[in-house]
Amino acid sequence: MQRQVGRVRVLCVTNQCDAFFYNCAMTLTEQVQKDMVDAMRKKEELRLSALRMMKAALQNKRIDKRADLDEKEELQVFSTMIKQRKDSIEQFEKGNRPELAKREADEIAVIEAYMPKAVGEEEIVAAVRATIAEMGSPTMRDMGAVMKAAMAKFAGARVDGKLVSETVKKQLTPAASN
Numbered sequence: 366m367q368r369q370v371g372r373v374r375v376l377c378v379t380n381q382c383d384a385f386f387y388n389c390a391m392t393l394t395e396q397v398q399k400d401m402v403d404a405m406r407k408k409e410e411l412r413l414s415a416l417r418m419m420k421a422a423l424q425n426k427r428i429d430k431r432a433d434l435d436e437k438e439e440l441q442v443f444s445t446m447i448k449q450r451k452d453s454i455e456q457f458e459k460g461n462r463p464e465l466a467k468r469e470a471d472e473i474a475v476i477e478a479y480m481p482k483a484v485g486e487e488e489i490v491a492a493v494r495a496t497i498a499e500m501g502s503p504t505m506r507d508m509g510a511v512m513k514a515a516m517a518k519f520a521g522a523r524v525d526g527k528l529v530s531e532t533v534k535k536q537l538t539p540a541a542s543n
Contacts, residue, residue, distance in 0.1 A: 393439040393479055394423050411468070415475035422446055443476050444523070450476070483523045486532075492518045493532045505537050 391399070397419050404413040419442075426442050427434050434442070450469045457466035477483075496515045497503060503511050511533050516524065 392434075393436060393443075394420070394427075394434065396479065397423065411471055412475055415472040418472070419443065419446065419476060419479070440480060440523075443480055446476055447473055447480070481523050483525065484519055486528065489515075489519075489524065489529055489532055490536075493529065493536050497536055503537065505534075508533055508537060511537065 397416055401413060401416040401420060404416055422442050422445075423434065423439060426438065430438070450473045454466045454469045454473075457463070457469065493511070493515050496511055496518065500507070500511060500514065512530060515529055515533060516526070519529075
C-alpha cells in the first residue's frame with residue numbers, strides 16, 4: 366500500500382507492523398507517559414504517583430543535560446530513584462513507620478518494571494570467585510582492584526554494588542578461604 370505525502374510517495378506497511386514498530390521505538394520517557402495515562406484511566410493512585418515521580422526525575426535530568434536522554438541515562442535515573450527508596454525504607458523501618466516503608470517498596474516495584482533484570486546473588490558470588498581466581502590470591506588490600514575487575518564483568522547489566530562489595534569482603538577474609 367502506498368500513501369502520497371506531499372510530493373513523496375511513501376510505502377506503508379500493515380497496521381500490525383505499524384503497531385509493532387511504534388512500540389519498539391518508544392523511549393522509556395514515552396513509555397512512562399503512556400503508562401501514566403493508562404494509570405489515570407484505571408484510577409491506580411500508587412502507580413500514578415510513582416510514574417509522575419519518574420517522569421519528573423527524567424524531565425529534571427533532561428533539563429540539567431539540556432538535551433534528550435538516551436536509554437542508558439534514563440536507566441541511571443531510575444537506578445538512582447530505586448537507591449533513594451531503599452534508603453528511605455531503611456529509615457522508615459528504623460523510625461517504626463511500616464506503612465511508609467511499604468509504600469516505598471511498592472514504588473520500587475513500579476520503577477523496577479522499567480529496568481532490565483538485575484543480576485542475582487548467585488551470579489555475583491560466582492563472578493567474584495572467578496575474579497579472585499584470575500587474580501591469584503589477592504588480600505583485603507587488593508579489594509579495590511577485585512571490585513573493579515568484578516564490576517567490569519557486569520558491564521551493561523544491573524548490579525547492586527553494595528552486594529558485590531559485601532561478597533568481595535566475604536571472599537577475601539581469611540575465614541572464607543578455609
